[in-house]
Structures are given as C-alpha cells and as structure tokens.
Amino acid sequence: MRLTIEGLTAEIESTPIVSGVDLVAEPGEFVGLIGPNGSGKSTLLRTVYRSLRPAAGIVSLNGDDLWRMPARRAALRRAVVTQHGDVTAEFTVREVVAMGRAPHKGLLEREDTADRAVIADALKRVDMLPAADRLFSTLSGGERQRVLVARALAQEAPLLVLDEPTNHLDVRAKLGLLDLIRSLGLTLLAALHDLDHAAAYCDRVVVLKDGRVKAAGPPLEVLTPAFVADVFGVRAHIGEHPITGRPHIAVASLE
Numbered sequence: 229m230r231l232t233i234e235g236l237t238a239e240i241e242s243t244p245i246v247s248g249v250d251l252v253a254e255p256g257e258f259v260g261l262i263g264p265n266g267s268g269k270s271t272l273l274r275t276v277y278r279s280l281r282p283a284a285g286i287v288s289l290n291g292d293d294l295w296r297m298p299a300r301r302a303a304l305r306r307a308v309v310t311q312h313g314d315v316t317a318e319f320t321v322r323e324v325v326a327m328g329r330a331p332h333k334g335l336l337e338r339e340d341t342a343d344r345a346v347i348a349d350a351l352k353r354v355d356m357l358p359a360a361d362r363l364f365s366t367l368s369g370g371e372r373q374r375v376l377v378a379r380a381l382a383q384e385a386p387l388l389v390l391d392e393p394t395n396h397l398d399v400r401a402k403l404g405l406l407d408l409i410r411s412l413g414l415t416l417l418a419a420l421h422d423l424d425h426a427a428a429y430c431d432r433v434v435v436l437k438d439g440r441v442k443a444a445g446p447p448l449e450v451l452t453p454a455f456v457a458d459v460f461g462v463r464a465h466i467g468e469h470p471i472t473g474r475p476h477i478a479v480a481s482l483e
C-alpha cells in the first residue's frame with residue numbers, strides 16, 4: 229500500500245498547523261515522522277486517521293483519495309494507533325482487540341474461528357495474551373499501548389500509522405514493538421521522538437519543523453550533527469551501534 233500526501237495543509241480553528249506537506253511511504257517502507265514538540269506530527273497524522281480534514285492537499289492510498297472513500301474501505305487499508313487511544317467504555321482486552329476485526333465483518337456477522345485466531349495472534353505478538361480477559365481500564369499505560377497495537381494488527385490493514393507508539397513502554401517493550409512492526413512487511417508511518425530509534429529502524433525519515441517539511445530521506449543522510457543541532461537543539465554523535473551494528477545516534481545537550 230502506497231501512502232501519498234501531497235500539498236497538505238491542516239488547520240485548527242482556521243490557524244494553519246501544517247503547511248504544504250509532501251510525504252510518500254512506498255509499499256513495505258518504514259517512514260519515521262520526526263520533529264520537535266509542537267512541530268505538527270500529530271496534526272499531520274490526524275489527516276491520515278480521518279479525524280482532521282485537510283484544508284488543502286490530498287491524502288491518498290494507492291492513488292485513491294482517503295477522504296473520499298467509505299470509512300470501511302479506509303479501515304481495510306490503514307490501521308492506526310493514536311497517541312491517547314479511543315477506548316472509553318469498560319471493555320476487556322480481548323474485546324478491544326476484536327474491534328480491529330469490525331471492517332472485515334458484515335453488519336450482523338458474528339466473530340468466527342478465523343477472527344478468534346487473528347485476535348489471539350495479535351495479542352500474543354504484543355505479549356498480552358495472558359491479560360485477554362482483564363478490563364482494559366485496569367491496565368497500565370504501557371499495557372494499554374500494547375493492546376492498542378494488537379487491535380491495529382488484528383485489523384490486518386496493509387498500512388499502519390502510529391503516533392509515538394513507544395510512549396509509555398519500558399525499554400524492552402519499546403525495542404520489541406519496533407522489531408515487531410518492522411518485521412510485518414507493512415507500510416509504516418510512525419511519529420517517533422527518539423532519534424536513535426528513527427535511525428535504527430526507519431528506511432526514511434521526514435522531519436517537520438514549524439509545520440513544514442524541513443528534510444526527508446534516509447536517516448543517516450538527513451540526521452547529520454549540524455542538522456540535528458539546528459532542528460532539535462542538541463549535539464549528536466552518529467555512528468554504528470556497538471551491539472546491533474545498526475545506525476546509532478547519541479545525543480547530548482548543547483551546553
């Protein structure tokens with residue numbers, strides 16, 4: 229699934245928050261959306277969730293305008309993990325993940341064996357199967373995040389869009405989640421704060437600053453020390469990770 233964002237402007241209360249953004253995620257590519265706090269990452273992603281209609285520009289999936297397709301067709305093509313989740317009522321973990329199957333079912337169609345297998349597999353992948361019968365509201369922040377990822381996996385959409393998916397997760401769960409999503413072969417667009425994660429996991433990064441694309445390309449081409457100092461206001465050392473051999477960015481404050 230190819231995601232194309234062209235000339236996108238998104239406004240909140242008539243104020244442009246992101247302006248003239250172009251972004252492409254090719255099939256199977258992991259694109260990291262990075263930028264300082266308030267640079268417009270979540271706002272841009274909201275236009276892909278269909279929670280904020282673009283003021284100008286187009287978001288398309290394999291050439292079809294995302295904002296013109298029926299909700300169900302959109303849900304079959306892209307799954308999302310938002311920053312604050314959207315589960316308000318008292319559902320069990322299993323019920324939350326089962327919601328991911330909704331786009332695959334007819335109005336009165338019931339869950340079948342195949343759905344149950346997909347749900348169990350999604351829970352297993354995020355190490356939450358033992359908590360399947362717990363109430364979602366009783367989970368810790370990190371556990372909730374993993375369940376919301378499982379719900380997105382259960383949706384089996386070829387494009388996965390995530391807003392800071394490693395938020396709340398402990399160090400092992402962070403790396404486990406990034407390893408997992410990268411291994412799926414899906415098209416991935418994720419807002420990430422950790423430059424080291426972006427360098428190690430993304431095929432390309434798109435850097436937002438003040439609502440505009442400041443640079444885009446492979447992490448090591450974009451995230452030079454001078455660029456990181458300019459955009460993020462920190463010193464960066466870019467090298468090879470001593471354990472994994474992947475690109476590695478260590479940062480320190482400018483003083």
Ligand SMILES: Nc1ncnc2c1ncn2[C@@H]1O[C@H](COP(=O)(O)OP(=O)(O)OP(=O)(O)O)[C@@H](O)[C@H]1O
Pocket residue numbers: 240245263264265266267268269270271272
């Ligand atoms: N509902 C809103 N009303 C007013 N301003 C908003 C609203 N939502 C976002 N903004 C503003 O839009 C700008 C971009 O916010 P956004 O959440 O998209 O940034 P971000 O890059 O995701 O930030 P962070 O890294 O802090 O999550 C910020 O200045 C924010 O205060």
